[in-house]
Amino acid sequence: MNTNNKFLLICAGLISASAGNLRGSSFTAPSSFCSDTGCWPDIHTWQQLNTTVGGKLEGDLASPIYACISPPDQQGQCSEQWANVHSSPFWAQVWGAGGSNSVGYNKGWNAVPTKFAVVCHSAEDIQAAIKFAVEHNIRPVIKGAGHDYLGRSSGPEDGFALTIYTFWMKDMSFDDEMNPELMTVGAGVIWEDAYRFALDHGRMVIGGGCPSVGAAGGWAMGGGMSDVLGKMVGHGVDNMMSAKVVLANGTLVTASKEENPRLYWALRGGGGGTFGVLTELTWKTHDAEPWKKHNSMMLEFNAKCTSADDFATFMKSLWSWYGSVSQRNYGGTVKVSKDDDGSISISGDPITSFNMTQQEHTKQYTKLTDWIISDANPCQQNVEYTLMNDTLLDSRPNGARAAYPSEWIALTQDIPSYSNTSALEQQFGKEGTDFLLSKWYGTTNQDEVFTFWSAYNSRFVNASEFADPETLAAKFKQLAMTPGAETFTISLGKAEAVWEDGQVKTIGATVDEVSTHPAIRDSGLFLNGFMRSGMTDYSPMIPVDETQDLAFLKDYLHRAATKESACPAAGQQHAAAATAKCSTEALVDLAAAKACNEVIQQCFDALHELEFVVMDKLADLWPGMGAYPNEASYFQKDWRTEFWGGNYAKLEKIKKEVDPANLFQCHHCVGSEE
């Protein structure tokens, strides 16, 4: 069936079916956008758009949980979908323009497909979609890889919007003879593709840790950073050389230092989804050599502290050590998690280092590992460490795993088949399939696929704090004692500065050159996460009523309330209620399912409260340092200041210059929500 026919078929039942029974996203389209059938264009008008874009208009977009939110589910598809949600890293994209990596955020947003999408393959497609949106007063939603945590590429709750879907704009090139280090990627390229392409040319491109995040979308424009490759060459905004963008008035412009420099500045951190639709982006790449195996090393360690004071002692030594090494050469993460018995676990997850001889790596790491296993370390439970003569570039380029064997490359480009485990097994056998699916940076990212976020927070820490490890450690102790700060990641890599020769030194661009929060230029650490099991297999869009299959409800609610999830994280009282009402024995009928669902709602209420406790504590401990707009609470207080600091006013001005009618809007984006 060609796309054109698909459009005609699906449109037959469009107005009555589609997103009609979706409830969800709290982003309210401004009243100026059409949001009811009265003003919505008729089917013939949509057909004209479909003709204009050569059959690339799609309607009735599928959501990853479509079968679960549109009961009765005759074929058991809901249970099947639910069972497979974490099986493939590319789950979000299997669903095309309706897919998204997360299914929503507690009291914030729910993944809702828009009524239509233009599946763009060119700037002309984007221009046609924008023209149509303007002429018919329809809200455009820009979606690339669909990984936004804050639902900024998801539809409004009623679905009355048009997705401009850039995911299939996959061109990549190294074609500038004058500047052979420049690599241009289309708006739909994901990091997986970009790493492989760069590596094939002996180059390293700084990108995100998760291979299915877009390489020319929200990551780039929102201030994307690399956890694992450190900050030797800066991060996304430092290496973004130019971009092509379709503006709200339909013109395609280049943004670079030379052309449209104000727009270029805004794109270097001002956030996706708001200044226009980016069609391609040019990255500065780097010789891959410093990140190769013989120049790299990784340290994994574990230690468990039985008291907060012991934790502070550990942190003091960790920061003393880190303050003494050449921080430019380091990246990676340290994870902290509190256990039910009050103990605090710390792990190097791993710490990574580059561009030194193996002797230098070992010498520097040994200063830390000798202390970790010595009697001076009070956190002796589970103490262990492993030093690996390995690299993240050869085996996991930039955090994504190795380039695929050539015979499998085609497969990764055929994303729908990629998610079909049984089809893969037929072709590659069990072992081969496991290998293919294991090409994912880590279980954390894998678990994130399809998750419902109960809470999130982030904060940068100034690199100057390494001057006083004791005070920094005391702050971490306070943080760890804060209710709701159950588990968090400390990233050494996601930061733009180092502490060197007793000074804070920024790597990459200067503070004036980029539009991210100015404090990020001075940051030496980045913290994120916080809620134990911030992630849950749950969606408030799934009705708990007689239309549902009871066997599914039992499994789903039990899992959401007890296993990985919201209630244990919300506190003992909630965990006990969940055990009582959501055990498999308790879930005997629909009434019991409803009672359990109420408990789950209470758990989410409690987590929502705790989210603010953590947010306030972070702001107290590190005032003025800001949160990272791509990895922040949906409910970030003072978001303009916390995301962009003193740059917000200029960003807002530029937004008005390039989009005076405020066509492009999204949650906590520049110029939105005035």
Ligand SMILES: Cc1cc2nc3c(=O)[nH]c(=O)nc-3n(C[C@H](O)[C@H](O)[C@H](O)COP(=O)(O)OP(=O)(O)OC[C@H]3O[C@@H](n4cnc5c(N)ncnc54)[C@H](O)[C@@H]3O)c2cc1C
């Ligand atoms: C599993 C996972 C791992 C992550 N790891 C990292 C990491 O290592 N480092 C890091 O810094 N961040 C990381 N992130 C956060 C990531 O940077 C954000 O989720 C980011 O918003 C994703 O961008 P996207 O283009 O993939 O997603 P989308 O949801 O498609 O887009 C995000 C935003 O950008 C806009 N946008 C997308 N494409 C375009 C375009 N062509 N033109 C204009 N606007 C556009 C959208 O409208 C939306 O507002 C991770 C996220 C996930 C889910």
